[in-house]
Amino acid sequence: MTPFVFPNVRTSFPEYARTSLVFTFKSNPLLWVILLPALSGLFALYVLLTGQRTLPDLWHDNKMSLLMLLFVLGWPVLLWWSLRKQYNASPALHTGARYTLSDEGVAVLHALGHEEYTWAAVPQAWHIGSWLILLTSQNVGYFLDLRQLAEPARAAEVLALLRTHGVKVK
Amino acid sequence: MQPLVFADVRISYPEFQKINQQHALKTRWLRFLLLPALVGFVLWNTPTESEDATATGVRVGATLLVMLASMGYAVFNFNRALKKQYAASPLLQATATYTLTENGIRVESPIWRGTTAWAALRGFRHLNGWLYLVSSSAGGYLLNPACLVAPATEADVLALLQRHGLRPL
Numbered sequence: 001m002t003p004f005v006f007p008n009v010r011t012s013f014p015e016y017a018r019t020s021l022v023f024t025f026k027s028n029p030l031l032w033v034i035l036l037p038a039l040s041g042l043f044a045l046y047v048l049l050t051g052q053r054t055l056p057d058l059w060h061d062n063k064m065s066l067l068m069l070l071f072v073l074g075w076p077v078l079l080w081w082s083l084r085k086q087y088n089a090s091p092a093l094h095t096g097a098r099y100t101l102s103d104e105g106v107a108v109l110h111a112l113g114h115e116e117y118t119w120a121a122v123p124q125a126w127h128i129g130s131w132l133i134l135l136t137s138q139n140v141g142y143f144l145d146l147r148q149l150a151e152p153a154r155a156a157e158v159l160a161l162l163r164t165h166g167v168k169v170k
Numbered sequence: 171m172q173p174l175v176f177a178d179v180r181i182s183y184p185e186f187q188k189i190n191q192q193h194a195l196k197t198r199w200l201r202f203l204l205l206p207a208l209v210g211f212v213l214w215n216t217p218t219e220s221e222d223a224t225a226t227g228v229r230v231g232a233t234l235l236v237m238l239a240s241m242g243y244a245v246f247n248f249n250r251a252l253k254k255q256y257a258a259s260p261l262l263q264a265t266a267t268y269t270l271t272e273n274g275i276r277v278e279s280p281i282w283r284g285t286t287a288w289a290a291l292r293g294f295r296h297l298n299g300w301l302y303l304v305s306s307s308a309g310g311y312l313l314n315p316a317c318l319v320a321p322a323t324e325a326d327v328l329a330l331l332q333r334h335g336l337r338p339l
Contacts, residue, residue, distance in 0.1 A: 062290035063215045067208070089305070091290055108284075112276065115284030121260050136282075140309045 003102035004158050005150040010096035011143050017083045019131045019143065026126070026170075038075075041068030048147075092142060094170065099144050101161060106134060108142060119165035126170050174320040174327055180263070181300075181312055183256050189297045189312065191250050196295075206237040207245045211226060268313055270330055272324040275303065288334035295339050301327065304339060 008097045009018075025031055044065040047053045087093055097110040105118040117136060128131040132155075135141040146155040162169050174273075194202075213233045256262055266279035274287040286305060295302045301324075303311040315324045 037181050067211060089292065109252075112290035113284060113286035115282065117282045117285075118280075121264075121281040123258060123260060137309070138255045161205055 001103050001161075002153075004153045004161065005151055006099040008096050009099060009143070009145045009148050011085065011087075011093045011145070013087050013094075014142065015131075016087050016093055016137050017080070019128050019133070020083060020086075021079075022127055023129050023133060026128070038072050039041065040065045041070070041072035044069040045072060067083055078168075082103055097142075101158060103165070105162075105165075106142070117160075119167060122162075122167050124168045124170065125162050132158065163167045171272055171328070172322070174322045174330060176268040176270075176313045176317045177319050178265050178267060178311070179314050179317045180265040181314070183253070185298070186256050186262065186312075187249065187252050189300055189302070191248075192297050193295070193302070193323075194248065202241060202244050206241040209240045210234075210237045235283055254256070268311060270327065272330075272334075277311070288336065291334075291336055293337045293339040303331075303336070309317070 027132075039120045044058060044062070046067075048055065048058070055066075058069075068100075091112040092108060092110040094150075095111045097108055100107040100109075106115060106122060108117075121136055122134050124135045126135070130146050132144040132146055133141045134144065146158065149155060151157065159169055210233055213229075213236060228253065260281055261279075264279045264281050266277050266282075269276040269278075273293075274285055276285045277283055290305055291310075292304045296306065299315065301313040301315060303313065305311065313327075315327075318324065
């Protein structure tokens with residue numbers, strides 16, 4: 001079989017953040033339930049911005065919605081900071097990497113090293129939009145841009161290769 | 171310099187659990203307090219009809235009890251996630267040999283191998299007797315000093331790490 005080559009996959013931070021978030025919420029659907037109380041924070045923001053209530057009013061009558069308001073405002077900042085930290089720490093993401101997929105497994109070559117995995121080391125993969133995340137652990141993986149696949153290979157063939165080798169594609 | 175070799179390193183689940191618990195207590199202790207604090211805040215601010223001393227005592231006791239239970243749940247949930255993480259990662263369960271040289275760290279295992287330059291590592295931690303080389307916020311290398319091949323010593327390893335700019339985190 002001719003190996004599938006992704007000659008230079010570079011992930012921009014917005015793409016990484018978007019794909020990571022979709023992956024996180026798809027792989028942990030319970031997060032949606034945890035986020036539901038945040039709706040009261042959004043409502044508190046609405047009543048504050050429209051002048052229906054003041055901060056002292058909310059503190060007196062509904063401390064919980066004020067707490068949720070803090071969560072609604074603070075969570076995106078913490079999330080952005082955490083994703084940015086992960087992105088900066090991974091050379092394969094921001095400096096670009098070459099991925100080669102074959103019957104033997106996955107080979108990754110980037111500016112600060114190279115890794116080779118047999119398929120036994122990749123139990124799961126997620127296909128999100130034009131991205132393929134190859135997971136080597138529950139939350140550690142490689143981001144492959146299927147648009148960067150060297151021709152004449154097609155994305156469907158890559159997914160078929162993964163399934164042939166027992167990788168669970170979600 | 172002679173390469174420093176950690177031969178046949180394998181981490182069992184109990185060791186992985188202890189290392190992560192220690193790591194979490196050092197770096198993410200606030201997360202364990204978040205849920206009890208939130209639950210306590212909600213209960214304490216829930217309006218009640220009676221405000222006498224007995225009712226307040228019951229309320230304080232009940233709030234503390236529920237806070238304690240929610241902290242227990244947070245710990246239980248953390249351990250459950252660790253178990254899931256270990257079970258889902260063949261890399262963690264594989265036996266590997268790590269070779270440290272002036273160029274970086276080389277890994278050889280039946281299911282993966284590779285080389286990483288020192289510039290890709292952020293620092294190191296001592297956790298439950300193991301040496302954890304941090305390569306990113308989500309990954310790294312776990313080295314067992316007991317597997318270090320003689321005559322090399324842990325001091326040689328630390329000297330090499332520090333020579334390449336890795337600091338204790």
